[in-house]
Amino acid sequence: MPLKDGEIITLDYEGRTDGILFDTTLEKVAKKEDAIVENRKYSPITVVIGEGRLVPGLENNLKQAKIGKAIEITIAPEEAYGARDTKLIETMSVAKFRRVCPDAKGYVGEEITMDGRPGTLANVYGSRVRVDFNPPLAGKELVFKYTVKAIVKKPVDVIHSLFTMEYPADEDFEVKVEKGVAQIKLPERTKFDVNWFQAKYRVVAAIRKHTKVTDIEFLEHYEGTKPEKKEKKTTKKKTVKKKTSSKKEK
Numbered sequence: 001m002p003l004k005d006g007e008i009i010t011l012d013y014e015g016r017t018d019g020i021l022f023d024t025t026l027e028k029v030a031k032k033e034d035a036i037v038e039n040r041k042y043s044p045i046t047v048v049i050g051e052g053r054l055v056p057g058l059e060n061n062l063k064q065a066k067i068g069k070a071i072e073i074t075i076a077p078e079e080a081y082g083a084r085d086t087k088l089i090e091t092m093s094v095a096k097f098r099r100v101c102p103d104a105k106g107y108v109g110e111e112i113t114m115d116g117r118p119g120t121l122a123n124v125y126g127s128r129v130r131v132d133f134n135p136p137l138a139g140k141e142l143v144f145k146y147t148v149k150a151i152v153k154k155p156v157d158v159i160h161s162l163f164t165m166e167y168p169a170d171e172d173f174e175v176k177v178e179k180g181v182a183q184i185k186l187p188e189r190t191k192f193d194v195n196w197f198q199a200k201y202r203v204v205a206a207i208r209k210h211t212k213v214t215d216i217e218f219l220e221h222y223e224g225t226k227p228e229k230k231e232k233k234t235t236k237k238k239t240v241k242k243k244t245s246s247k248k249e250k
Contacts (some may be wrong), residue, residue: 005050013146084139167199180214
């Protein structure tokens with residue numbers, strides 16, 4: 001049966017353009033291609049069918065996929081990241097570039113953010129630089145190999161998957177659902193990660209949309225101050241030494 005909009009699946013994939021790997025969920029593939037991303041946890045991703053989080057060509061193809069079957073497809077730019085737009089390529093002086101991007105290293109291919117827009121330093125010539133604000137894969141034909149691993153159905157698994165979809169967690173965490181109440185014991189990193197405060201509202205919205213739980217509780221654990229053990233005072237018995245008098249013999 002085809003997958004339906006709203007169904008939650010786990011997915012492994014590898015994506016290439018011009019024969020070069022640009023992304024994968026498989027660690028063995030990344031190692032083989034010498035493309036390991038440091039500190040990344042390689043595992044299947046969670047996808048909600050029909051939410052538009054994947055390029056259109058891949059998402060449309062997913063609906064016909066069978067669980068466990070490996071599929072390879074080629075996607076035209078129009079069904080991927082679109083055609084390249086020359087209006088999104090800007091030329092400016094090196095002085096302006098340095099002023100707007102003071103932390104940039106200035107090498108061709110560097111990914112930068114300028115006035116809130118992500119871009120790539122495309123060229124440097126003389127006193128001028130060219131910055132490309134097109135998505136890096138715009139105008140590219142993409143080849144995907146993918147396998148739908150499973151359809152997520154159990155409430156606990158659904159909530160766990162939705163949480164990691166909105167807030168990727170490298171460490172494991174606990175989820176319980178009892179009498180319509182979802183309890184999520186938060187990963188340790190949420191205690192000091194400022195991104196969690198924004199992700200929390202997306203997590204709540206996703207759980208509300210895709211589950212029937214009535215309440216959502218986030219649990220945090222902190223160790224308190226442990227009371228110091230009091231040493232027992234021992235009373236020492238005073239020993240009275242008896243003086244012995246020795247009589248001199250007459």
